[in-house]
Amino acid sequence: MKNQPFHKRLGFALTGIRYAWRGEKSFRVQLVAALSVVLVLIWTQPSMVWWALLLICTGMVLAAELLNTALEAVVDHLHPEIHPAIGLAKDCAAGAVLVLSVTAACVFIAFLADTFLPA
Numbered sequence: 001m002k003n004q005p006f007h008k009r010l011g012f013a014l015t016g017i018r019y020a021w022r023g024e025k026s027f028r029v030q031l032v033a034a035l036s037v038v039l040v041l042i043w044t045q046p047s048m049v050w051w052a053l054l055l056i057c058t059g060m061v062l063a064a065e066l067l068n069t070a071l072e073a074v075v076d077h078l079h080p081e082i083h084p085a086i087g088l089a090k091d092c093a094a095g096a097v098l099v100l101s102v103t104a105a106c107v108f109i110a111f112l113a114d115t116f117l118p119a
């Protein structure tokens with residue numbers, strides 16, 4: 001399965017994104033939030049630095065949620081029973097998503113202040 005052609009690897013990646021979209025409510029919420037951020041960027045036309053900062057933040061949140069989903073799928077398959085180590089692994093992955101989400105929210109607030117508050 002290694003070194004498949006690009007279009008096949010792209011298909012695998014899109015399958016993962018579809019899986020997260022269907023199975024994870026958090027991912028759906030984060031994707032809608034990311035699209036809303038893009039609409040706000042198109043509306044306000046800020047400097048390229050704000051485009052870069054906000055797109056990096058939203059991309060990081062979505063990527064972290066996909067990794068969280070991947071981890072959950074693996075551990076639930078390998079160890080379906082309750083175990084403290086499984087709970088801890090899931091909590092840490094969820095914590096990573098939370099850290100990036102709070103960071104993204106702070107950057108968005110800074111962007112709103114910079115754009116709409118008088119200098």
Ligand SMILES: Nc1ncnc2c1ncn2[C@@H]1O[C@H](COP(=O)(O)OP(=O)(O)OP(=O)(O)O)[C@@H](O)[C@H]1O
Pocket residue numbers: 024026068069072079080081082083084086087088090091094
């Ligand atoms: N097998 C397990 N053993 C011990 N604790 C578990 C186990 N599965 C889940 N938990 C605990 O329940 C929490 C929620 O796990 P669950 O798999 O339902 O994730 P989720 O609600 O889909 O989270 P997310 O929104 O991050 O995807 C975990 O963070 C963990 O604390």
